[in-house]
Amino acid sequence: MTVIGLGAMGRALAGAFLDSGHPTTVWNRTAGKGGELTERGATEAATAAEAVAASPVVVICVLDYDAVREVLGAPARNVPEGSGAPGTVTGLLAGRTLVNLTNGTPRQARELARWASEQGADYLDGGIMAVPPMIGSPGSLILCSGSPETFTAHERTLSALGTVSHLGEDAGRAALYDIALLSAMYGMFGGFFQAVAMVGSEKVPATEFTPLVVSWLEAMLTSLPEMAKAYDANDHSATASNLGMQAEAFVNLLDAGRDQGVSTELLEPMGALLHRGVAANRGDDDLSALIDLLRTNPARGANARSNDAGSE
Numbered sequence: 001m002t003v004i005g006l007g008a009m010g011r012a013l014a015g016a017f018l019d020s021g022h023p024t025t026v027w028n029r030t031a032g033k034g035g036e037l038t039e040r041g042a043t044e045a046a047t048a049a050e051a052v053a054a055s056p057v058v059v060i061c062v063l064d065y066d067a068v069r070e071v072l073g074a075p076a077r078n079v080p081e082g083s084g085a086p087g088t089v090t091g092l093l094a095g096r097t098l099v100n101l102t103n104g105t106p107r108q109a110r111e112l113a114r115w116a117s118e119q120g121a122d123y124l125d126g127g128i129m130a131v132p133p134m135i136g137s138p139g140s141l142i143l144c145s146g147s148p149e150t151f152t153a154h155e156r157t158l159s160a161l162g163t164v165s166h167l168g169e170d171a172g173r174a175a176l177y178d179i180a181l182l183s184a185m186y187g188m189f190g191g192f193f194q195a196v197a198m199v200g201s202e203k204v205p206a207t208e209f210t211p212l213v214v215s216w217l218e219a220m221l222t223s224l225p226e227m228a229k230a231y232d233a234n235d236h237s238a239t240a241s242n243l244g245m246q247a248e249a250f251v252n253l254l255d256a257g258r259d260q261g262v263s264t265e266l267l268e269p270m271g272a273l274l275h276r277g278v279a280a281n282r283g284d285d286d287l288s289a290l291i292d293l294l295r296t297n298p299a300r301g302a303n304a305r306s307n308d309a310g311s312e
């Protein structure tokens, strides 16, 4: 096993492979980050090429796709073929499996999968739904996509990192789920920050208030499956809290924020969306009707609907 990239996440990945008894070679752009891993038995390669040549499976986890392409010598997008930097690993990947666990977009994943295939490499893309200390535990979820045969061949090895889940042949699917889950997470964090800043404006300690936030959010989470059902069925009519009422009440969130000296920058986009919902005659619908308004290209995706035009 080779692990390229020894940031916080790469070190955790390499450590989990070592813990599972896999001989592991590591490499990082800036030398000196492999010390603790080599003490535990890892081999530190002097170059990325040496690291790739060391193992049939190469896991890469660096900052972003530009860094992945730089390390692998894959031309940046829109650069002619064959212009990889000299001294890179291009040419060494043939016959190996590249597992890219770097965060990116579905488009970036699909483009890199195409490039890897041109190099004669098998490719799996992955999204890590965990923070470094969780890696290796069952709570660490590794979303994978790409060839099912390649996934099956390496599933056991990858399970050293946590619970691995294969989402299908399309290399972009893991990134799509990863980005969607992170979007949900940041929405939740944004709401929490706003709530803490609001009560903090009257010196309520965050630690005192947070248990209430947690139980409130847990109660609200139970409404998500019903909203999902409404979205899939394109029927948002069942509601106890219609969108029009919520658009009215939401003005109070903005006014109170201003009164309390708390920025409303996180809330304003939701307020604008609620009012766009009312303007699109969705005021009697459930809040879930807002999901339809988020798609800027209604013709795209499995949930595209023939009657969307009127709601945009």
Ligand SMILES: NC(=O)c1ccc[n+]([C@@H]2O[C@H](COP(=O)([O-])OP(=O)(O)OC[C@H]3O[C@@H](n4cnc5c(N)ncnc54)[C@H](OP(=O)(O)O)[C@@H]3O)[C@@H](O)[C@H]2O)c1
Residues within 6 Å of the ligand: 005, 006, 007, 008, 009, 010, 028, 029, 030, 031, 033, 061, 062, 063, 064, 066, 067, 068, 070, 071, 101, 102, 103, 104, 128, 129, 130, 131, 132
């Ligand atoms: N940490 C988390 O909680 C977490 C959770 C899920 C997913 N992820 C994803 O995991 C990936 C790595 O995150 P991290 O936490 O390990 O980040 P990090 O601690 O900031 O480390 C970044 C890594 O990328 C390398 N790098 C950056 N630019 C490079 C370049 N141009 N060429 C070669 N190497 C380059 C760095 O090498 P140098 O040491 O030489 O700078 C370092 O190894 C990211 O895509 C991140 O989104 C992280």
